[in-house]
Amino acid sequence: MPFPRQGQRRLLEAECVIRAWYKKTMQRVPVTTPNGDYDVVIDSGGLERAAEYIGPIVGDRRIFIVADEQAWRHQGARLEQGLGGLDWTRLSYPGGEERKRLAEVERLCDQMFAAGADRSACVIAFGGGIAGDVGGFVAASYMRGVDVIQVPTTLLAQVDAAVGGKTGVNLAEGKNLIGAFHQPRLVLMDPLTLRTLPDREYRAGLFEVVKHGIIRSRSLFDSMTNERDRILARDAELLEAIISESVAIKAAVVARDEKEGGLRRILNYGHTLGHALEAETGYRRLLHGEAVGFGMIAAAFLAESLDMISTEQREALERTIVSYGPIPLLEGIKPENLVARISGDKKTIGGKIHFVLPVEIGKVEVIRDPNLNLVADAARKALDLSWTSAKESPQPVVST
Ligand SMILES: NC(=O)c1ccc[n+]([C@@H]2O[C@H](COP(=O)([O-])OP(=O)(O)OC[C@H]3O[C@@H](n4cnc5c(N)ncnc54)[C@H](O)[C@@H]3O)[C@@H](O)[C@H]2O)c1
Ligand SMILES: [Zn+2]
Structure with missing residues (x-):
């Protein structure tokens, strides 16, 4: 891990104190689990500030974004702006429950490999619970596990799916029958993303x-x-x-x-x-x-x-x-x-x-x-x- 978790947490805590001082509404919830501690940041306008939150975690490592198409169409430009100078690549993923399948995980891992992703890669899962589950599972599996940052853009994903570390895909026989627990390094929620949600x-x-x-x-x-x-x-x-x-x-x-x-x-x-x-x-x-x-x-x-x-x-x-x-x-x-x-x-x-x-x-x-x-x-x-x-x-x- 290029950045020690403790150091990263302190940086983020200091950052949050300063930001909260300027902007009263930003919230941060620390999550502690046996398999890693992380923060959930809830910040209206946080997408435009994504690099401030994500930068201390990824440093100069490469980012691979698993975003569902519709979420990206509505909110992708804001994330793009917020990531600023970070090194990121967006992978192709259509979204949809019928595409929450192992075949898509393989396709996404293929794309990462072809783009030269190694063990230091960091996945950003951007979208609803489906992108979160698939992006999280890709991160849990690629080269036996790389970091994931969850950026949920539906209310269900924000209050449920993105927190807790459950990731996975469906089988024809039923939902979520294949998966892994893989805690994120950070969860960044921007309530303004909900404005375009049906x-x-x-x-x-x-x-x-x-x-x-x-x-x-x-x-x-x-x-x-x-x-x-x-x-x-x-x-x-x-x-x-x-x-x-x-x-x-x-x-x-x-x-x-x-x-x-x-x-x-x-x-x-x-x-x-x-x-x-x-x-x-x-x-x-x-x-x-x-x-x-x-x-x-x-x-x-x-x-x-x-x-x-x-x-x-x-x-x-x-x-x-x-x-x-x-x-x-x-x-x-x-x-x-x-x-x-x-x-x-x-x-x-x-x-x-x-x-x-x-x-x-x-x-x-x-x-x-x-x-x-x-x-x-x-x-x-x-x-x-x-x-x-x-x-x-x-x-x-x-x-x-
Ligand atoms: N891992 C967990 O703990 C957990 C918990 C609950 C649910 N889930 C899973 O989550 C999935 C459901 O998640 P969901 O309800 O978020 O569905 P979803 O991911 O399909 O998103 C719903 C729809 O909203 C669109 N969308 C997303 N963000 C948008 C935005 N900001 N503006 C406009 N459109 C947007 C998506 O493209 C999609 O069409 C299920 O597969 C379920 O199994 C996982
Ligand atoms: Zn539920």
């Missing part, structure tokens, strides 16, 4: 922010409830605040449980039934965040039926989630099919069904193997909610 993608990311509030922070949940209009208007200052609080929650969880044992599980609130719904609709009707919105409401109904949460708290939680909808129409979905999918997963994994249930806003508990009739009832109640409407229902997601 509205539906943006709102899907907001469901994951609400999730962070429900699992760990009443104050984040209150901001999501009380500041909805400013958040939907993509107010940069407010976005810096809610993104950094979300990142701090994920960082705290990941620091204590890097690889999905106990605590990391709480990040899966809303995901058990959410994943079942995504699978049941063939990954075509809902965005991931929308399915999580549904799953969170259903899990709260389950918690209520087990007397774990008061009706008043469940309704408050539901109101806020619904306020970030609509989600696509869920007509024709059978609760028992969702339950069958969850039981099917259980058999494949050979383990137990875990449900993350809210006990109050800001606090969750994990239960194992709940009564499946109660799960089906909870799913039915969430399906019956009128937060989807034919008039507003978003179009199917046309990918995979």
Whole structure:
């Protein structure tokens, strides 16, 4: 490693103090894991200042950018300007869930090799969670591992995918079945990138922010409830605040449980039934965040039926989630099919069904193997909610 991590961190810390003095809104969240410490910088306008953050880490090493085409078209010029005199090359990658495959990883590694990349290369993964997962996996694999810097440009990638070190690609049989843990050296988030994000993608990311509030922070949940209009208007200052609080929650969880044992599980609130719904609709009707919105409401109904949460708290939680909808129409979905999918997963994994249930806003508990009739009832109640409407229902997601 040409730059000692400790030295780099001190430099960045000093830099952040000075910058925060000039510009009150810049945020920095340190992440500590057994496999490396790094900073998540949340800075509106940070793309134009990219070299200030990235330069101390890469020095005169070569940078290879894995960017999805659409993110690059909208935001690439800003990064290009910000990288200034650093030595960088952009690799060709189209993006899209159907191109999140090993064949693309090989193609990207081929391009790096042809361009003369050696072990000192540094990858920048630029785009949504797909570019992050693919770019991260390229970095984890190329010459047995080179550095990666994550520059997420969707809300979902900023509050979830870019932090925690999970990277990987899909198999025809399922999502994220090949991958590696590879922690980044830095994560640089610029909330201004979200200005060009399609509205539906943006709102899907907001469901994951609400999730962070429900699992760990009443104050984040209150901001999501009380500041909805400013958040939907993509107010940069407010976005810096809610993104950094979300990142701090994920960082705290990941620091204590890097690889999905106990605590990391709480990040899966809303995901058990959410994943079942995504699978049941063939990954075509809902965005991931929308399915999580549904799953969170259903899990709260389950918690209520087990007397774990008061009706008043469940309704408050539901109101806020619904306020970030609509989600696509869920007509024709059978609760028992969702339950069958969850039981099917259980058999494949050979383990137990875990449900993350809210006990109050800001606090969750994990239960194992709940009564499946109660799960089906909870799913039915969430399906019956009128937060989807034919008039507003978003179009199917046309990918995979
Ligand atoms: N590694 C993890 O821990 C983790 C966690 C959650 C999700 N994921 C993965 O993340 C992926 C989903 O990520 P996503 O929701 O960000 O999807 P995505 O990467 O497909 O991005 C969504 C869309 O927005 C476009 N886009 C990106 N930035 C833009 C911008 N600033 N302006 C305009 N358009 C922009 C993209 O081109 C794409 O069309 C899934 O593959 C999922 O498995 C990984
Ligand atoms: Zn998720």
